[in-house]
Amino acid sequence: MEERKEDKKPKNRVKMREQDPLVRARNFMEVPYGYTPEEAIEEASRCLSCLNPSCTKGCPVAVDIPSFIKLIKEGKFIEAAWKIKEENALPAVCGRVCPQEIQCESLCILGKKGEPVAIGNLERFAADYETEKGEIQLPEKPKPTGRKIAIIGSGPGGLTCASDLIKSGHQVTLFEALHKPGGVLMYGIPEFRLPKAIVGKEVDYIKKLGVEVVVNAVIGKLYSVDELFNEYGSDACFIATGAGLPMFLGISGENLNGIYSANEFLTRANLMKAYLFPEYDTPIKRGKKVAVFGGGNVAMDAARVALRLGAEKVYLIYRRSEDEMPARKAENHHAHEEGIEFMLLTNPTRFIDDGKGNVCAVECIKMELGEPDQSGRKKPIPIQGSEFQIEIDVGIPALGTRSNPLLVSTLPDLKLNKRGYIMAEEETGMTSKLGVFAGGDIVTGSATVILAMGAGRKAAKAINEYLKWKYWDTSGFAKTE
Amino acid sequence: MFKIEKKEELSDLVTLFEIEAKDIAKKAKAGNFFVLKIHEEGERIPLTIADFDTERGTITTVFQKVGKTTHHLGTFNKDDYISDVIGPLGRHSHIEKFGKVVCVGGGVGIAPIYPIARALKEAGNTVISIIGARAKNLIFWEDKMRRVSDELIITTDDGSYGRKAVVTVPLDELLRENNDIQLIYAIGPAIMMKFVCKTTEKYNVKTIVSLNSIMVDATGMCGACRIEVGGKTQFACVDGPEFDGHKVDFDLLMSRQRMYIDEEKIALERYTV
Ligand SMILES: Cc1cc2nc3c(=O)[nH]c(=O)nc-3n(C[C@H](O)[C@H](O)[C@H](O)COP(=O)(O)OP(=O)(O)OC[C@H]3O[C@@H](n4cnc5c(N)ncnc54)[C@H](O)[C@@H]3O)c2cc1C
Ligand code: SF4
Ligand code: FES
Secondary structure: OOOOHHHOOOOOOOOOOEOOHHHHOOOOOOOEOOOOHHHHHHHHOOOOOOOOOOHHHHOOOOOOHHHHHHHHHOOOHHHHHHHHHOOOOOHHHHHHHOOHHHOHHHHOHHHHOOOOOOHHHHHHHHHHHHHHHOOOOOOOOOOOOOOEEEEEOOOHHHHHHHHHHHHOOOEEEEEOOOOOOOOHHHHOOOOOOOOHHHHHHHHHHHHHOOOEEEOOOOEOOOEOHHHHHHOOOOOEEEEOOOOOEEOOOOOEOOOOEOEOOHHHHHHHHOOOOHHHOOOOOOOOOOOOEEEEEOOOHHHHHHHHHHHHOOOOEEEEEOOOOHHHOOOOHHHHHHHHHHOOEEEOOEEEEEEEEOOOOEEEEEEEEEEEEEEEOOOOOEEEEEOOOOOEEEEOOEEEEOOOEEOOHHHHOOOOOOOEOOOOOEOOOOOOOEOOOOOEEEOOHHHHOOOOHHHHHHHHHHHHHHHHHHHHHOOOOOHHHHOOO | OEEEEEEEEOOOOEEEEEEEOHHHHHHOOOOOEEEEEOOOOOOOEEEEOOEEEOOOOEEEEEEEOOOHHHHHHHOOOOOOEEOEEEEEEOOOOOOOOOOEEEEEEEHHHHHHHHHHHHHHHHOOOEEEEEEEEOOHHHOOOHHHHHHOOOEEEEEEOOOOOOEEOOOHHHHHHHHHHOOOEEEEEEEOOHHHHHHHHHHHHHHOOOEEEEOOOOOOOOOOOOOOOEEEEOOEEEEHHHHOOEEEHHHEOHHHHHHHHOOOHHHHHHHHHHHHO
């Protein structure tokens, strides 16, 4: 790796200004404000424009990071956004929600001695700048191929695949079960981390490219996959339906009023805008004392939403210690700052009824860490006799999700793995059903936005190959079971 | 956007819409439901598909004005548009030739029991139907129900029409007098379904009920609709809405239906003033 002489002295990262923790904990506005152009240029100037950049290798869709950062350095902000869009159709989203600290930024050479370049912040800046200036550039319309592709699910996987395939000149229809496209970006990730207006704009861009978006279309119910081929006339189909089946704790009292799956709680708040009730019709319980169970990003999101709905106390109850928490460190940090109380090495054992069908308390047991389990994390073991109760009026199990059988159960010829996810070849998304590709959370289980996008992109490439050669070889993935 | 092709006031509280939804009509079967959202700020509510017409491309829904959304919906007229209609959802009814069956519809539940009675009749069953409501002005579809039933019994709580009784009274009599009844279908308020099941349990006759729990996505993604059947948690939207009534925990269902009672009051008051 070459470094230029003049930039020897490492400067610190330009911090992105944020709303004050105690103020933002009571509103749904975005937490960080974004860079000003001056800040963006300053941060971009830290980049060494490595000739053989390692950051790019950490990006699942291989954005040309040094090039877009160089354009920012030169003040060519809109060109920077276009540069990113060559590889990544959703830069305003990724700039906000990608775990850059374990991807591109973790490989940045500056990280060896100091702080890596704030690639995510810069990506967000360029994308927002372009949106604000309204100079959305539409690529030239490709020659129509006359081929039709059906895409099921409009999360990041489906959106990416659609945007790639429309650029190849195919006719692309994106079917979405909910009334709004965007998948988890719309219903799961809260407004203060990813404003819904931004998701809306990204979807609009994909529509402008010519993708037909059909909402309210539950595939498997309204249309079968075979109908998409035979009646609708699709040449290929990409399934990116996500992992939308909530898991519960399986303890007594879990169906009491006031207990929500994280999916329900977040869907009410985000997709249905229940935090604006009664201007919006969907209600949500505004708990005074809320307990969220789990240690991942979804748990953090649920806890922070509960706080913003006016809770006096929000407990985050996790059975291991903070070191084992799967949530992004930055999210843990935000949660701490906002006043969320972490109750670690604690596990719920039952919910208690107030006599009227509402939850009024949760009984928990203390845990200690034993030997590492298969996941390599130390296994939590209950400490006998350490039960205690916490008063709560809302409880939110945020334990992750599983494969939703709604669609796949209608496709007996689609091979699933033991956990119910679709078996698909990693490099192509090819499944056991002719013409059907799959990717994103419905293949991998809950993962990340960018991995779903990567899968959408790979599938788009593979679909183009398939349309050319009509060649279907699934011997590859059969081995991966 | 989904156009309302026809509006009919079936009773003081109950309204019928025929909604243009060609693709849903093509796939709908007795027992399915759909979800609608009336406008941008609206909530998603499930309603049963009471009928469907493949030729005209419409689905029929019958709803009672109870909360804000249904009151607002009641102000919609022919040629108005509903922003979102999603369906057909849920598992459809399992229809075969059972022999003699009884279909019980209470209140607005008369509407969803109709396509099931019709399908059972078409499958060659002997169909005895009982429809009941609080008073005469809440009874509707008497003719339609008569056409698909071998025998139709009407009850009202106040005796203003038909027999003065709740539906379980004639049902009990039927079960006592006919030992060849193979199956009961009951749709109506949770409390009615609960007592229907209590009645039929004595005679050990299988009873199917259709549960109207609170829903959000109605595709199995959120668990808002969870209920307990035989001690196991189930999602009414995808595992149902029809279940073996003898195994359903109706008290839990009723409790969960009341979860937003305060919020519903706020919304309705805000809407009506
Ligand atoms: C609360 C929360 C926070 C998260 N935070 C982050 C984060 O900060 N960073 C990050 O990288 N990742 C995050 N993730 C994970 C990330 O959102 C997912 O990995 C990603 O969205 C998966 O994309 P996807 O395209 O596979 O599916 P999804 O985004 O799940 O979209 C699937 C879409 O398909 C639709 N669908 C399902 N079934 C059907 C059907 N039968 N017919 C038609 N449509 C159907 C669904 O309604 C949905 O809209 C988070 C997830 C959650 C739940
Ligand atoms: S971001 Fe880091 S690794 Fe990438 S080009 Fe700049 S200095 Fe090099
Ligand atoms: S309504 Fe969401 S899972 Fe049934």
